Amino acid sequence: AVDLAFLPAVALSIAPALWQGAQKINRIFVPLLLVMALANLLVHLQALGVADSAVRGIDMMLYLVVFLVALIGGRVMPFFTQAVIPGFQASRKQWLETTTMGAFPVLILLQLFDAPLYLTGLTALLLAAAQALRVAGWHHPQVWRMPILWVLYTGMFWMVIGLLMLALASFGLVGANLAKHALGVGSIGVLTLGMMSRVALGHSGRPIEPVRSIGIAFILLNAAAAVRVFGPLIPLGNYTFWVHLSGGLWILCFLIFCRVYLPILSSPRIDGKPG
Incomplete structure (x- = not known):
């Protein structure tokens, strides 16, 4: 009950501040959290023996988090790039923003209601193309000289790869789990690490x-x-080896992050300001 109540409680607690704020786009976080609560409910229903819905709920939550990452990335990455590259003006086309932000909910609904796989595949393919064009408009070659920037772009690259693989999986060409790992480990993991390091x-x-x-x-x-x-x-490869190697690299990465950032996050600001 506590787990099920958490996300709705967060949504209700932040709603007044978001509705009073000037940034209307931030209001999307309230319904997004409530839909995440629905995904969580689907997992609990299987645990209670009510429905065979856990996988559907997990997939739904994955795509919701990817949608959230795409939304936030689209707001901050053009600004970050412009801030460090003199004279560069990122291109943000409204039709691309609308296509990308509209296709994500469609993809989530198709997954939720077990729509025909070809519809999921075509939607994922459209979304991958739109996201690639969207990110290309913010990109400048100089970002690859700055780790704090290129990490964000590689995270977006993994999002495109994951969506392309999801399209391929819908037509039986690759395993669906590989697409999910591209979105989870690649897109969510890399972009989250990059944003935490910067913030x-x-x-x-x-x-x-x-x-x-x-x-x-x-x-x-x-x-x-x-x-x-x-x-x-890789043909004839050892599946368990790749899983363990990936997990080891993940652990090593975040051990480095904790070693560097724990002292920073547990000490006062160096400029004397509150925080």
Whole structure:
């Protein structure tokens, strides 16, 4: 009961502040959290023996989090890129934003209601193309010189790869689990690590320049995603080996993150401001 109540409670607690705020787009977090609560309910219904719905709920939650990552990434990545590359103006086309943000809910509904696989495949293919074009508009070659930026772009790259693999899986060409790992380990994992690394520096009054070991952590997590997604595709490969190698790279990455950021997050801001 506590677990089921958590997400609705969060939605209700943040709703007044979001509705009073000037940024109307932020209001989407309230219905998004409530739909996440529905996904959570589907898992609990199977645990209670009521329905065979856990896999559907887990998949639904995965796509909801990817949608959230795509939404937030689209708001901050163009700004981050423009802020460090003089004279660069990111391109944000409204039709691409509308297509991407509209196709995600359609994909989620298709998964929820067990729609014909070809519909899921075509929707995932459309979404992958729209997301690729969307990110291309923010991209500048100089981002690859800055780990704090390229990690975000590699995370978006994994989102496109995951959606493409989901389309292929819908037509029986690859395993659906590989697409889910591209979205989970690759997109959600890499983008979350990149955002945590950046936000922890900015909100502690530090320059947005991560130490070299964090750049290594970024590489390790991308390697973990690549191993988990593409390793099992190698003919006659040892599936368990690839799973364990990916897990080991993931653990090593976040051990580095904790080693670097625990002192930062457990100490006052260096500029003397509250926080």
